[in-house]
Amino acid sequence: MTVIALNELSASFNGRRVLGPLSLEVNAGERVALVGKSGAGKSTLLKLAWEHCGPEIALVPQDLGLVPALSVFHNVYMGRVNQRSSWYNALTLLRPFSKDRQAVGTILKRLSIADKQWSPLASLSGGQRQRVAIARAIYQGAGTLIADEPVSALDGPLADKVMALLNEHFNSYLIALHDVDLALRYCDRIVGVADGMIALDEPSSRLSKADILPLY
Numbered sequence: 001m002t003v004i005a006l007n008e009l010s011a012s013f014n015g016r017r018v019l020g021p022l023s024l025e026v027n028a029g030e031r032v033a034l035v036g037k038s039g040a041g042k043s044t045l046l047k048l049a050w051e052h053c054g055p056e057i058a059l060v061p062q063d064l065g066l067v068p069a070l071s072v073f074h075n076v077y078m079g080r081v082n083q084r085s086s087w088y089n090a091l092t093l094l095r096p097f098s099k100d101r102q103a104v105g106t107i108l109k110r111l112s113i114a115d116k117q118w119s120p121l122a123s124l125s126g127g128q129r130q131r132v133a134i135a136r137a138i139y140q141g142a143g144t145l146i147a148d149e150p151v152s153a154l155d156g157p158l159a160d161k162v163m164a165l166l167n168e169h170f171n172s173y174l175i176a177l178h179d180v181d182l183a184l185r186y187c188d189r190i191v192g193v194a195d196g197m198i199a200l201d202e203p204s205s206r207l208s209k210a211d212i213l214p215l216y
């Protein structure tokens, strides 16, 4: 089964083509890293992919899409806001139900930010905010994830921990990663983008770092 299917996709800004035309499929069970240098077109590709295939696919956008005025809990809860009735959401805004507090707390604990559950998002660091956006995606409960550099603000051991958690929660994903070692370690397939086109598409098991570095 295909979970992400893009057919002859292209994108232009101000009359300049920055992506495609390209086609890309991600099958259920495939964890795909999108790699390539800055400006290659990865974010544009991910945005279009989510527009074509969302909203049942979880998303971690590059700008995270969090609400600074809300608590960490409520930002994570947003992952399920469309799955709940409006009265349930209104009550949650005032006084969250204990089962939701627990479920969110468990995810935050795995991301080493359980102590921040009731902090305003605005008081968090960049790396902590990134983990809140990841928690929201996990809480959504979708099987597939699209994420744009979701661990870019995390140090080495934490980035490893978070990638392992994503592999635990998502059966399939398409994730832009600038860290080639992480891509090779956690993803089954590497798709390289250069000048808005797919320049590499291989199983990770057939690639070494040296095969990917020419894309940069």
Ligand SMILES: Nc1ncnc2c1ncn2[C@@H]1O[C@H](COP(=O)(O)OP(=O)(O)OP(=O)(O)O)[C@@H](O)[C@H]1O
Pocket: 013, 014, 018, 036, 037, 038, 039, 040, 041, 042, 043, 044, 045
């Ligand atoms: N809103 C926009 N208006 C004009 N040009 C844009 C816009 N967004 C992206 N571009 C251009 O499209 C091209 C691809 O950008 P994109 O953000 O997709 O690259 P990227 O590979 O994700 O880069 P990075 O790794 O730095 O995030 C770049 O040349 C960029 O300048």
